[in-house]
Amino acid sequence: MPVAYRMAAAMLAGALAGGLGAAPATAETSKSFQVSAVVANGCSVTTSGGSSWGSIDLGTVSGVSTATVQASLLQSGQAGLQIDCTPGMTASVTADTGLTPTTGGVRQLASGTSTVPYLLYANGSNVPWTTNAIALSFPVGTSHLSVPIVAKATLAGATRAGAYADTVRVTLSW
Template identity: 45%
Template sequence: MTIMTRSLLGRAGPALFLASAMVLPAAAADRRQSFEVSASVVRGCVVTAEAGGRWGAISLGTVNGLPGTSATGTLLSGGVAGLALSCTPGTRVNVTADAGDHAVAGQRRLQRNGGNEALGYALYADGGTTAWTTQAVTLTFADDVARRMLPVTASATLAQAMPAGTYTDTVRVTLTF
């Protein structure tokens, strides 16, 4: 019995096989590619808020309602004095406060809950002795600083006798950077 076989590669077969084997590693190297990962950091600022989203509160304490009585208080936010500002390092931020809900002719006033009586008061920012009206307080964050405190105080002096009660106002603060 005779079995006949014939190579499909013929005489050129071994040379082609070796040549194709040498090409494969180079082809695998060509399949490796890369991609880039990037991020852009933009300037930004936030104020650390207390529970409920409030930026803090100033209590002028309890005073008698007699003329000439004075009271002062400091903004406390999360147990810390002042507005806690966090900004991208290198940012310059302008902090403004509006005149409040009960202002008359630009004068901030605390209004008695359930009444119309009002008590004038002033805000002071960043250790200043000039009343902080609606003008901006400018803070610059150095390239290695991301958090600063902005001290805010309030003071009031009763110009006349005031009825007992709780007097309140709400002031909105805006950050521009």
């Protein structure tokens, strides 16, 4: 190869290596990205597991008693339904009439064919809770409510011995 050609090639290589006429190399060293989430309205009921939201135990009473007995709904050691909802929303809770057919709109505890009438009271009301909806409000800053539920049974005085029970289905809607 002629000397002039080698010299021109060497100068071109030197110019390219030295960055002659080329822009300095740059690299982006920072970028941003967006993080987002959507918080949807919703509720949950605290339970101790299973399909039960608690139980009301009116205790053991004499079959000749005419007393009125009462007890509160308990779940996981706490009284009432423990409800958590998104702050700023409203919800409602309803109860059905129970598994035992009612008499005059009054729920019945049953043991075989024997029954004991009882009433439910909710949220501190003195009016029996039938199947009407109870409105619940969760103002901004509030996400937890405890809804007290009490059962009262007035014994007839000549009640057959046995374990009396009923199951009431409670529905939370929002």
